Amino acid sequence: MIRLAIVFGALLGAGMMLVVSGVRRSPPRLDAALTRLAGTDTDAAAAPAPGAVQPWLRRQAQRLTGPGGLPIPRQDLALLGRSPERFIAEKIGAGLFGLCLPLLLSMLATLQGLSMPWTVPVAATLGFAAAGFFVPDATVRSTAAQRRADFRHALSAYFDFVRLAFAGGAGPSQALEQAPRYSDGWAFRRIAEAVEAAQHARLTPWQGLARLGAEIGVDELGDLADLADLAGNEGAKIVDAITAHTQQIRSRQLTEMRYDAESRTTSMTVPIATIGLAFITLLGFPQIYLLLTS
Template structure:
C-alpha cells in the first residue's frame, strides 16, 4: 500500500513538473506593452551585436541576458518586481542571473545534505535526494525576490519621507516668488541624498528632453512604484498655471503625508509594545511554573 501511494505521488509530481515545463516553454499571449518592450530591446541590442562592439565575456551577464530575453518572449512583465529593483537601483538582468545561479546551487545543495544525513544513517530512500534537490532549488530561486521586496519596502518608506519634506521645500520656494519649474529644481538641489538625487536627475532629464517636469515626476513614480509622485504629477498638471493653488495643494499634500507617516509610526510602536507585553507574560508564566513545580511534585509525590 505504501509503495502504491509513493508511486502515485512520484508520478503526480513528475506529471505536474512536465506540465509546468511545457506551459513555461509555450509562448503566452503578450500585452502591447511587452511587445513594444521587445521591439525596443531588439533595437537596442542591434548596435551591440555589430563587429565594432566588444562581446561580453561575463558568464553572469550572459545568463542574465538569456533569462531576460526568455521573460520578454513569454510576456512576463513582473512590474512590481521591476519597480522594487528600480527603487534599490539594481539591474533586472543581474537579478535574474542571481536567481538562476542560486537555483542551480540549491539543486546541488539538496543531494549534498542528503549525503550527510545518509552518512549518519538517518535515510536510505532514493527518492529523498530528488525531493530535497527540487525543494532547495525552488527555495533558493525565491530567496532573491523576498530580499528585494523586503529592502524595497524600507527604502520606499525613506523615499516617501523625503518626498514630504520636498513638497514643503517646493511650497516655500513658490511662496518666495519662484516659478514652478525653478521651485521644483531648487528644492531638489538642497541635498545630495539618494532620493533627492533621483528626483533631480529626473527633472534634469525632463528639461533636456523638453518634457514637462510634473510628467517626468509621474513617470518616475510609476517606475519606482510610488503613488505619491503619480498623484503629485496629476495635481501639478491640473493647477500648474495657478501659483496659489499649487502652493496650497503642495502644502496640504505634505501635511497629509506627515500624518500618514505619523500614523504608521504609532502603529509600529503599538505592535512592538504588544509583542513586548506578550514576552513579559510568557516570562512571568515560566517563572510561576518554576516556583510551582517543586511544590506540585511533593504534593503528588512523584
C-alpha cells in the same frame, strides 16, 4: 549517528536562519541609516555596470521575464537601483543553494551508513530549492518597503521646498528644478535626475516627476506633478494645495509609524509570555515531579 545528527541540525539551523533573516523585517542598521543620511545610495553603488553583465545571464533574464515568464518586482528593483539580471542571478544562486543542501545532507547520511527512502531527499531538495528561489523576492520587497518609506519622508521636505519656491514667486518649472538642490540625499538626487532627464527629453519637469513616481511606485510624485501641471496650464495658486497635501502626507506617515510601533509592542507579548511560562515551569517542575513519583 550522533555526529550525523549534530551536522544535520547545524546545517538545518543555518538554512532556516538564512531563510528567516531574509524574510523577516529587521530594524535598520546604524551604518545603513547614516549612509542614507549622508546621501550614498549603497544599492545603486553595488549594482554592476551594464558592461559587466554576462551576455548569457542577460539572455536568461530576458527569457525568464518575458511574456508568460516570472513576475519581476520592477518598481522595487528600480527604487533599489538593481537590474533584473542581478535579481535573476540572486534567485538562481539561492535556488541552487537550496538544491544542494539536502543533497549534501543525504551524502553525509549515506557515508554514515544511514538509509532512508528516496522520497525524503527528493522532497527536501524540491522544498529547499523552491524556498531559496523565492527568498530574494521577499528580501527585495522588504528592503524596497523601507526605502520607499525613506523616500516619502524626504518627499515631504521636497514639498516644503517647492511650496516655498512657489510662495517666493517662482514658476512651476523653476520651483521643481530648484527644490532638489537644497539637499544631497539619495532621494533628492533621484528627483534631480528625473527633472534633468525630462529637460533633455524636452519634457516638463512635472512630467519627469510623474515618470519617476510611476517607475518606483510613489504616487505622491504623481500628485505633485498634477498640481504643477495645473499651475503651469491654468496659472492656479497652488501654495495652499501643496501645503494641504504635505500635511496629509505627514499625517499618513505618523499613522504608519504609530501602527508599526503598536505592532512591534504587540509582537513582544508572545516571547515575554513564553519566557514567563518557562520560568514558572522551571520553578514548579521539582514539586510536580515529586508529587507524581511519590
